[in-house]
Amino acid sequence: MNSIHDMGGMHGFGPVVPEVNEPVFHEKWEGRVMALQRSLGVAGLWTIDMSRAAQEALPPQRYLAASYYERWLMGLEERVMQFDLVSPDEIETGHSLRPGPTLKRIFKPADADKMNRGNYARPSSASAIFAPGDRVRTTNINPVTHTRLPRYARDKVGVVEAVRGCHVFPDKVAIGEGEDPQWLYTLVFSGRELWGEEYDPSISVSIEAFEPYLRPE
């Protein structure tokens, strides 16, 4: 969806301000939220793209006003209710009032010794259409649902640099239509293609582009 999360190329957010000796977490609750998210992730109820889609659906004013972990917290609260793990009256009273559905897996303390990020590569059902060196044009799509094709890179010509395998397709999995695995490419654009012919010729930008985003040029 065309919302505020899709920030690439926007002006007006000011300078980047690195923090000296930044702690991993600024407040303890941030660590708890990160851990809750990580821990519940193993139940497999929702996918990373469903989580992203939920954040993207926040009104832009709320998205910008919330910190990174506040957005995670909003998403978590929403999803535990969506999947009936927690009910509004339990949030109200602060305690469990009834058992909920059984999860397929619970994150155990020992699991923290070997945390493994999910693998999104999948077997392919067809061979990749494009190869390194191919010139392609990205599609001009504007779905109201989740996509990983940023606005600044739509309807632009780039060159395929690498084929990264066949991966879960975010646009489909986020709307509950299954993983629909698609070939993934590293696609390089000249800065001038993205930002105009007066732009600095020494700069190029790549995106990781799923095959349905691409057309032969």
Added chain:
Amino acid sequence: MTDDDFQSHDHSHDHPEGSELSETQIRVRTLETILSEKGYTDPVALDRIVEAFETRIGPHIGARVVARAWTEPEFRERLFEDATEAVNSMGLSSPVGSHLIAAENTESTHNMVVCTLCSCYPWEVLGLPPGWYKSAAYRSRAVIDPKGVLAEFGVTLPADINIRVWDSTAETRFIVVPMRPEGTDGWDQQKLATLVTRDSMVGTGLAKNANEVAP
């Protein structure tokens, strides 16, 4: 508020200290309490996850990878061929997923990594992302004004160098391998790793100079 206050679970919701907690702290504690009471999350497991990211999983891992690539040509080759396999062969406590990609800085190209759509970051080799990486300023400007961003980090590159920005729009993750500083011949990997900063592996910095670390 002590650590115990926050993490113990025998407190009632209307804890007398509750008024001192922010609304967000109360929301998080409430959620954790209910999920724990239902057996969906284990407070000890949550403690261990937090501890892992505060201690074991951080940029020191990426620094080891870079130092090894600087000194072992065979490992360097494997790293650029298949970073996932090369890094996992080092036996990390948190193995990388299937899609780590290493980008090499050279005399002619400087690489820089961003995620304009959210804040994707190679957690397994760099830990959790710093605040600036998640900021709207960085996410918006890295792809359109990378030189301006680099200047804010105090990095000025030679005029004839090309800049390549990698936008992390899928589940592939990137680690930049900075150039090895001059004057470090004969250094062992452990000492070399002290030159490799987090920012140098995101591409918003360079490796430290040899004279910036203790002899």
